[in-house]
Amino acid sequence: MLLIKCPICDCEGDETDFHYGGEGHIQRPTSSNPDKVGDEAQRDYLYVRKNPRGLHSERWLCERGCGKWFHALRDTATMVISKTYLITDKPPAELKKAGKK
Amino acid sequence: MQKYSIFTLARNAANYHKGWGLAWRSPEPKSEYDIVIIGAGGHGLATAYYLAKRHNLTNVAVVEKGWLGGGNTGRNTTIIRSNYLQDESAAIYELSRSLYEGLAQELNYNVMFSPRGLFMLCMTEHELRGFKRHAHANRLSGIESRMVSAEEVKRKIPILNVSPTARYPLLGALYQPRGGTARHDAVAWGYARGADNLGVDILQNCAVTGITRRGGKVTGIDTVKGHIKAKKVAIVTAGSTTLLGDMAGLKLPIESVTLQACVSEPIKPVLDVVIMAGTVHGYMSQSDKGELVIGGGADEYNNYSQRGSFPAIEHTITSLAELFPIIRRLKMLRQWAGIVDMTGDRSPIIGKTDVDGLYLNCGWGTGGFKSIPGSGLVFADTIANDRPHPIAEPFGLNRFAEGRLIDESIAAGVAH
Amino acid sequence: MSGKPYRIPSSRSQGAFGRLIDRDAALSFTFDDKTYTGFKGDTLASALLANGVRLFGRSFKYHRPRGVIAAGPEEPNALVSVGSGATHEPNNRITDVELYDGLVATSQNRWPSLAFDVSAINNTFSRLIPSGFYYKTFMWPAKLWPHYEHIIRHAAGLGTAPQEEDEAVYEQVHVNCDVLIAGGGIAGLAAALAAAEVGARVIIADLSPRFGGAADCIDGKIDSAAPLAWAKKAVKKLAAMDNVYILPRTTVTGHYDHNWVLMCERLSDHISEADRLANRPRHRLWKVRAKKVIVATGAFERPLTFANNDRPGVMLASAARSYATRYGVTPGERAVIFTNNDDAYLTALTLQDAGVSVPKIIDVREDTKSALISRAEDAGIEIIHSSVISNVETSFGGTSIEGVQIATRTATGRLAQPFARIECDLVCMSGGWNPAVHLFAHVNGSVRFDDTLQTFRPDQTSEAIVAIGAANGHFDLSTTIDESFDKGYAAGKSATGKSRPKKAVPPKARQDERSPLEALWFAPAKGSLNEGNKHFIDFQNDVTAADIELAAREGYRSVEHLKRYTTLGMATDQGKTSNISALGILADTLNTTIPAAGATRFRPPFTPFSLGSIAGTQAKHLFQPVRRTPIATWHHDNNCDMEPVGLWRRPFCYRHGTEDRQAAITREILATREKAGIIDLSSLGKIEVKGPDAGVFLDRIYSNVFSTLKPGRCRYGLMMNEDGFLFDDGVTVRLAEDHFLMHTTSGNADRIVGWLEEWHQTEWPDLKLFITPVTENYTQFAVAGPHSRDILQKLESTIDFSREAFTPLDYKSGELCGVPVRIYRISFSGELSYEISVPANYGLAMWQALMVAGKEFGLTAYGTEPLHVMRAEKGFIAIGDETDGTVTPLDLDLGWAVSKKKVDYIGKRSLQRSFLKGDERKEMVGLLTDDPKEVLPDGCYAVEQLLDKPPMKMIGHVSSSYYSPTLNRSIAFGLIKNGRARMGDTLQFPLEDKVVSAKVVSPVFYDSEGERQNA
């Protein structure tokens, strides 16, 4: 049972007080370029996921706190949550590093 | 192959069973194989078996990072059924189910396929309508499956709570008389023994660390025991598919999550059929050894830990305790989890990839034990002939770009 | 049976024996219908042993007679059912059952009786049924398998499930603490004292009814006190602190990610049934989030592996000691000790002190020296070194022991030459100790093999968890005390930031040094019989040493294969006594070492615990919330058939008198069409969206346009998911320029609030708006039918309901009967209709006022089913019927509501994918059966071509189907491949017993011009 802390309201609680929203930082192609999105780009957006074994950036909703979405960096093998940050923040550096490995 | 039968058993008994040989060898890897299958789960082993048996391809290795059958094949709740709604699904699951009927004889290994009947309970009008649709579709595709009344369900499952004041009154069930269970480990072991006997090398404790390619074509694999050349490579690694896909540069519509299960202590028979209850997300059967085998939901977050969080299993047990009030005084003996590979439409992927000579069989998610024989058969055919078997064809990777999803979530809720 | 010979007199050794029992409080209980007497403080095991009972159960496979081998939760053999009727509970270890007056215990897995069990014949045929025999046989002929299986199923299983429903209540609690300590032995108590001293919030739980663990069974001193005396003081001190919570009868069952711990507390199982309080929970499941977890769960003694080591009367040495010490029970009169370590010498001394004759200690080791061994020698006990017990001699039927054979210890595999026979009725064995590492290992905790202990002990972990004392492999009291205080302080400090107070002086302990243990994994028996003899490893599942060798011979060599092939460690004790011994034998067989073979995975729970406690309070009438609309009491009083929709209960129809459902539905429809009807729509989702960008936002959410809607007007909208599939619909109202009110389907209401928030926060955070769900604040009714206007006009209101002033799709707010209301002129039934939204607390009174006003117009309450029929007559889709997650708005011919102009909205791009815009789509059409009385079954399929028998190619299915009382014929919708191109065609629907044909028509069956709703 993960213990999660919201970076916005500091609410700390069980994973059941939060709601998981899947991989973070997925760009919705039609938001920026509605007319020129190929089938493959749309597929990648809808279905293709990094699904790494290790550091994963993901979205969580602070359901029993402030009701806001935020990002977390979690290791999918150890479950360690190393960082939480705002939903509007850019991907942190350690995520890029992990991706390169 | 040493034949298994009551006679050989009796003969060996005289000698205190000292005469039994290995069910499978533990060979050293050769430097090259025609075909390498990554993953010695049920699907990988069945594929190897059918390659050898039906296509005479025996220069084949199944490469396994741990012990064979140790993935989801060795930890699932063993439900077998084929009453799926979509034509494509019904075709492959029914092929598979029918192969289960003769599997013990085919493999000379008793996999204890037990078609004792499977009930999918309907507890809301909406669910009832959905299952009626299943029953009609199944009947027209030639699958034995029908709706039964609440009274009939109660007759078959006396311990079910059908009180009119129950939270969800029972409205009936979708019944597949020849759905049931099999002994999961035996399926892996039987295929392993069969494949090994036909000359396939099963390489355990041999994790794959890389997939080598040249010019868009696969050339072999790197393993902890060194490089192995191969003309064709098939990835059949369930929850680990993304990691293998990354080695070959595949972009995959897959997420790995933990799916949970538990067993009660063994008790004398109380449940002779398999039940699934979508509205309350629970399913249960009783094994031949006596435990109630209980399948739970999946945790929502990506997870490679092979252990789950408590709420999912709690949710399931809470529901089952409502459906079967007598279980409240029984005890949970063990809980565990497996890493399942969920695709964008929750249906499997079987077929070729963009890399020449690289094949993929994955995405069985929460429900691929039942499909092991059928999937092995059509996948072997696909690899041997380098084109999708007709039953496998709809399950190609390309469907995600086309939007041609195969979505089974319609009424069942749970997909086991 | 008086039980006299087995209960040690209170006078013996100044009352040293039986410290937990109250000899003045006799309790009466039954085992297999026979009545016995025990004492308060007894366990069922000690009470039965005191009565001379030795046979408690039959083994799983061979039905061998079994006694009890342990005194705690590791017991594999002695499982019984306790209670009867609604309190019947199978598979209880008699070692853990506390005796109460009137306790009813029943043996299991035997027929017709425990003493004479027909299935014991299995033992005779055991050679035919080694591990995995079922994989090799029962295959021919295939059709007989179900019969074989039936027999196997009935032979397997342990106890029986209860027949009656459990009346007990269960509950759960959630708490956080700084330090959670599992196990209240010396180690756990010491750590608790230390952590509490620095001010940490400490919870300490022990599965037994008492604290102190092994303190009463060990030698040594803590400071100057005996361990037990020290433990008593420690517990008193802890109980007086308000930052410590002590939980007896509470098993820590599992450790989960991020130090979340599950514990099961048993509150009433030890109380006689008559005295149990109905409202006191039977079990309470604790969910604890701890900053630090300390595992102080002690260790389990290992049995030794020799022929017939499962006979009743063979027991763990520490168990025999604790029966004597705690309950004043001697499990035999003449005991032989068989050991590979010093600890069992304490048992020898204790038993002798208790009056048991202890002729010999058989020690595997060569002549070893230690203080304990000298004490045994001094007490006159003969020690036979370098020897083993090679076999056990029993009475006929194997239910009691008559003697043991002693042989010189040989290398594994070689046969034994017994050189002596010793008469005895009790064998106390000790093969060393296995730390209870379970909890440590549940999450990522690794274990390492310790050569000295010849077992696994805790190693690395990523969690904030430590093991101490015997659980950490420390069997020396002084190390245990030092370590436990150290780690207790450290845990307290890491949780609270506070260090150990300067003046605190942890105690010092000392204990005589022990000589090291020597591993022995197998003691062979004599001659060729050896192979037929049974050396049990896993007692409950009847796994023998030979089975392990067989598995290895056949290639099931990974420990996990071994486990699954032989079922080793899979019984209710989860291998607490057997796993390491099995590994020893596997390693010997494969010529490797135990660490190379590895251990199987530890999984929760530590010991099995009730499924009832997992359901907790969420059972029976509290299983799941039922959501009630404000009109619920009226529905109830008016014989309404309620239908579950999500968590809601919605009115399905109201049955008058003897009406059946169909008659009620017909009546309600005709009344609404001809006069007026009223329906409770309270559960429909209502969401307010307000802000300057609200219109833009809704344009992106819905497939049609909302920014152009005029204030005071309503518009029907469609929502797709990003895949392009339709998933909700509803009417949105523009309350003001910057203020909208959305309606959603009942089932999706909560989901859509989340959906909107997620899109707003994560994709378009720059849009200025607020989203607030208001579903619960309003009751909503539709008043529909030709007289609906008349009824509303009859009531006092500030709203002008006239045809001219209040036109279709208008929205007005004002007062009705003095209550502020919002009214929308929208219609799902196809009739002139007003949806009235009333503050929930006035809902019931408003409903009643409408009923009164409507009486003269024939106003009739109608349910969701009549509504569904009416909407189908009108050709309106219903989410969940016409949609199933694979259907696009275009498939449903709702293209008019799918904007081509808007640049981007959810689902737009996906609709353009080849398969979604392809020419093979299933399209919604109307279906009229050739026979108007024939109602197509829901979900039946049309086929391309009718064949004699399946398979037939299907081209689509019926998504809604009703008998329409309005049209006096059946109507249906179908989703048919290229349906719109098939207008006028007749389709065939093969059913089980007949084929129904139906014509493809427009899906609007009634009032296609909309004259009625626009009236």
Place this chain on the structure above:
Amino acid sequence: MPDLDRNLALSHRHQEMENQALGIEMSERDDVGMIDLRGKADDKAFMKNAATVLGVELPTDPRTSIKKGGIDILWLSIDQWLITTPLKSHDKTLSALTKKLTKNHALVCDMSDARSIIRLSGDRVREVLIKGCSFDATQPDFKPGTVRRLLFAEVAALAHFVDSNPDVIDLYVFRSYANYVWEWLLQTAHEDAGVGLFQVQDAPVV
């Protein structure tokens, strides 16, 4: 004043309380109106206008509340507050707020009928709360003024710590769930079901 009767979610249960053997006291509050207020805490004009009407600044610390006159302002999020008002002055407060905030980016919603407020009081209230939610209500930092959203008995709820000695906690649940939560409390708050956490205890047997 409306001509119609007002029925609260639990009106039909008020009678039965006499025969209950509970370890706490519980009742439904029937004298409050509620307003859901949305606006951004960093929007100075909005904050100021709201404060003008309410006579006190909106609380911005998470999980806190402020009391002013008969009004309680409960923090719900960084852009949301729940204002409870005495029923008799409710309409006045509501229209004053609405009016004052017309020019601001804000949403004022009357939510008087959306929730049911169950008042729990007595020394064992915290023990009852921890039976229903994963939040540990026995922690010392849960004190008067604290507001906490919960999943209580699988139902979305809100706990407002009103007073201590003895503890008074208002449990807010959506109206349709009130009856279920009430039933749930009747069982778990039974006087025989006490927990007695973190108090001086009798020493267990050794």
